Amino acid sequence: MLIKRSDGLILPSDITPRAVFESRRGFIKQLAVGGAASAGLIDMASREAFAQGLNPKLAAKLNPAYSALDKQSAYKDATSYNNFYEFGTDKSDPAQYAGTLKPRPWTVSIEGEVKKPMTLDLDALLKLAPLEERVYRLRCVEGWSMVIPWVGYSFSEIIKKVEPTGNAKYVEFISLADKKQMPGVGSRVLNWPYVEGLRIDEANHPLALLTLGMYGETLPNQNGAPVRMVLPWKYGFKSAKSIVKIRFVKEQPRTAWNQAAPAEYGFYSNVNPEVDHPRWSQASERRIGEDGFLARKRKTLMFNGYSDVASMYSGMDLKKFF
Ligand code: MTE
Numbered sequence: 269m270l271i272k273r274s275d276g277l278i279l280p281s282d283i284t285p286r287a288v289f290e291s292r293r294g295f296i297k298q299l300a301v302g303g304a305a306s307a308g309l310i311d312m313a314s315r316e317a318f319a320q321g322l323n324p325k326l327a328a329k330l331n332p333a334y335s336a337l338d339k340q341s342a343y344k345d346a347t348s349y350n351n352f353y354e355f356g357t358d359k360s361d362p363a364q365y366a367g368t369l370k371p372r373p374w375t376v377s378i379e380g381e382v383k384k385p386m387t388l389d390l391d392a393l394l395k396l397a398p399l400e401e402r403v404y405r406l407r408c409v410e411g412w413s414m415v416i417p418w419v420g421y422s423f424s425e426i427i428k429k430v431e432p433t434g435n436a437k438y439v440e441f442i443s444l445a446d447k448k449q450m451p452g453v454g455s456r457v458l459n460w461p462y463v464e465g466l467r468i469d470e471a472n473h474p475l476a477l478l479t480l481g482m483y484g485e486t487l488p489n490q491n492g493a494p495v496r497m498v499l500p501w502k503y504g505f506k507s508a509k510s511i512v513k514i515r516f517v518k519e520q521p522r523t524a525w526n527q528a529a530p531a532e533y534g535f536y537s538n539v540n541p542e543v544d545h546p547r548w549s550q551a552s553e554r555r556i557g558e559d560g561f562l563a564r565k566r567k568t569l570m571f572n573g574y575s576d577v578a579s580m581y582s583g584m585d586l587k588k589f590f
Contacts, residue, residue: 419481465521
């Protein structure tokens with residue numbers, strides 16, 4: 269089914285996953301990608317990209333200071349092996365079903381303990397700070413990892429804009445929960461919406477990335493379009509996808525996975541090879557696309573190798589605050 273967007277553009281990722289629409293290039297090329305390009309983001313090259321079945325390009329400068337040198341995961345793996353329970357619990361479900369998510373138009377409301385609450389649309393978010401490419405390792409709590417070139421900027425840029433009050437001790441990230449767009453939201457697997465949270469100093473750490481793209485393109489739906497967090501020193505579930513609301517709050521947020529299974533998923537969830545999940549070891553991991561099922565797993569590093577963050581937790585018992 270083709271979805272005609274309010275701005276007149278037909279975004280291939282609105283329709284089908286990339287693999288499917290790539291095979292339909294010939295057909296899609298014939299579609300007139302009509303309507304005015306919105307607010308400068310969607311330039312002629314991007315419209316051509318739509319016509320070729322790609323996500324719109326996002327220009328970003330590599331930030332080597334915050335980029336891992338590990339071999340990057342293949343785009344195909346990063347976009348077909350996902351966790352996004354709003355679209356189902358199988359790794360292949362998000363790529364298969366997230367075509368119904370409409371990432372445009374989109375707004376994120378920023379509220380709570382801030383002097384300047386605001387609602388930002390996607391173009392405002394894209395223009396808020398210079399976009400950087402950062403190659404981050406992402407380690408899932410389930411024991412697999414990937415290395416992805418994300419596009420975005422430090423979340424601290426948002427913090428600067430909204431000016432938190434002295435009461436803002438935590439930040440809560442709330443994902444879209446729309447049954448019409450997200451078939452998994454009807455399930456009872458989690459309490460919807462998906463909620464995640466950080467302590468304010470964690471949210472202010474330069475590694476915390478407000479993410480709008482990957483591999484030089486806007487985010488594919490299955491990876492959390494159009495805007496998500498990426499927190500490379502924490503287990504992947506801390507990095508909420510498809511965010512619609514950000515709240516600065518006094519109390520520690522009640523996060524989705526912590527509510528579902530408090531003994532298994534703590535609030536902090538820093539990658540820690542010394543603290544096992546109650547049902548499995550966290551000492552090693554399998555890099556998707558590199559380590560086959562029979563290969564020896566690689567060692568998991570404390571804070572996923574991002575040792576810069578350690579000072580935020582000095583004096584804390586990380587077995588207790590897992
Ligand atoms: N965000 C939402 N809204 N819903 C989810 O199910 N899954 C999390 C996280 N963010 C999830 C989410 C988990 S468990 C992981 S490992 C990462 O997204 C996966 O991100 P990726 O699919 O882009 O690799």
